Amino acid sequence: xxxxxxxxxxxxxxxxxxxxxxxxxxxxxxxxxxxxxxxxxxxxxxxxxxxxxxxxxxxxxxxxxxxxxxxxxxxxxxxxxxxxxxxxxxxxxxxxxxxxxxxxxxxxxxxxxxxxxxxxxxxxxxxxxxxxxxxxxxxxxxxxxxxxxxxxxxxxxxxxxxxxxxxxxxxx
Numbered sequence: 001x002x003x004x005x006x007x008x009x010x011x012x013x014x015x016x017x018x019x020x021x022x023x024x025x026x027x028x029x030x031x032x033x034x035x036x037x038x039x040x041x042x043x044x045x046x047x048x049x050x051x052x053x054x055x056x057x058x059x060x061x062x063x064x065x066x067x068x069x070x071x072x073x074x075x076x077x078x079x080x081x082x083x084x085x086x087x088x089x090x091x092x093x094x095x096x097x098x099x100x101x102x103x104x105x106x107x108x109x110x111x112x113x114x115x116x117x118x119x120x121x122x123x124x125x126x127x128x129x130x131x132x133x134x135x136x137x138x139x140x141x142x143x144x145x146x147x148x149x150x151x152x153x154x155x156x157x158x159x160x161x162x163x164x165x166x167x168x169x170x171x172x
Contacts, residue, residue, distance in 0.1 A: 031058040033150040038071055038080060039160030044120030045069070045082055049152075052161035055082060057150030064088060064114060064145060069152040072118065072143055074130060080149050086126055087117035089142070115142035 028036045040053045048069065049055065057071055064070065066088050073080045090113070119126040131140040 031150070032061075033057045033059045035071075035080070035149055038082065038149075039163050040082055041079065041164065042120075044122050045084070046122045048084075048121050049082065049155060050157065052158045052164055054156045054160040055152045056154040056156075058153050059148070059150045064116060064148065064151070070116075070118065071149040071152065072147045073149050074143075074147065081118075081127070081130065082152070083118040083120045083123075083127060085116050086119045089115045114145050116144070116148075117142055 024036070028034060036057050038055050038057060040049045040051055040055065043051055055071065064085055066085055068085045069082065070085060071080045071082050117126055117128070127143075128141055131143055
């Protein structure tokens with residue numbers, strides 16, 4: 001194999017990887033979602049989703065409803081969490097001290113600010129202990145839509161086990 005063939009093969013592989021990456025980014029733009037694909041890493045959502053399922057996300061502009069399965073990210077935590085919305089409130093109906101969220105006076109007039117409580121289907125309690133990590137200096141009882149990465153639209157069972165095996169049992 002001469003240098004020209006080696007460079008051509010390398011360039012073809014790089015172009016293919018670039019195409020896959022651009023397809024992923026375009027899909028993210030289409031679904032209005034930063035991460036349109038996530039892999040379930042725990043058993044907290046069984047029986048709905050098992051460890052290793054790939055979830056397809058989107059971020060529609062409609063309000064989040066009770067029963068929606070959402071992926072949310074807590075600041076200072078690398079891994080997003082997949083749980084079901086258990087309670088959905090309008091933050092403007094509460095005092096700031098009661099919810100621990102600053103409700104902007106402008107947002108009260110223009111639109112209502114949602115606050116959410118989530119829970120894994122396989123968990124015994126809600127996610128309030130996880131929310132404590134959001135703001136370590138005060139008690140946090142709810143998450144806001146800004147923490148939501150996306151809503152689950154579809155899933156493929158066990159296809160993501162490859163990524164879990166690569167993380168749990170690295171070869172290098």
